[in-house]
Amino acid sequence: MTEQEQGPNNRLALSNTEMEKESETHIKSGRPQSGVWKHFDRGESRGDGHWEGTCKYCKKFYPRAKPNALRAHLANNCKDIPEEWRRHFNYILINNLNDVPTDKPLTGESVNTQDWKKVEKLVANQPEMDASLIDEAISLAFIMCGIPFRVINNPFL
Structure with missing residues (x-):
């Protein structure tokens, strides 16, 4: 081994498998992705944690997609979204919730009971x-x- 390979902080000292393991265990920092992104295709990064986004239902493009604008689109403007998801995002907007992480829309029964x-x-x-x-x-x-x-x-x- 040469002196370059023996340094404790030197990247050359790591084998390929060790580098792969290190990259797999690296956890991204920052704010977690909003649940509204399940309904949008993410495009290019626009910096500062914002991305381009395209609605999966009506294909409307947002050059700088912000979660609040995306929720409002799904609740009010998207013509092709299933009705139960429209109600889900209306409920989130009306009650000033940031996000309700779910793979299924809120059922009308649970929403009405909570509201009542x-x-x-x-x-x-x-x-x-x-x-x-x-x-x-x-x-x-x-x-x-x-x-x-x-x-x-x-x-x-």
């Missing part, structure tokens, strides 16, 4: 006058926006 429990807690802590004002405001919002009342999910039916 949140509403129960809020209503229990509200004075009766506030509750009636909130009911009036919600009714007015439905009427003014032309939203049909049949879209409301009633947990008692």
Whole structure:
């Protein structure tokens, strides 16, 4: 062995198999990839942890794909996404969740139950006058926006 090969910090001292093992065990640092990327094809890196992305359903291209914009696209704009995934991403956006890592969309049953429990807690802590004002405001919002009342999910039916 030459002096170059004997140095403890020298790369030449490592055999090919040792270098392969070292590269396999190297863990990437930084923020973990968002679950929304399961619905997008990742393109070229744009630096600072951002990538190009193309929707797997409608093929819309994002030159600098940010997870929030991708979630909004899937929830509101993508015409070809399955309805259960659209509801999943709507739920994430409405509740200001960063991500719900899952391979399956949230079921309507679990979402409605969770929402109902949140509403129960809020209503229990509200004075009766506030509750009636909130009911009036919600009714007015439905009427003014032309939203049909049949879209409301009633947990008692």
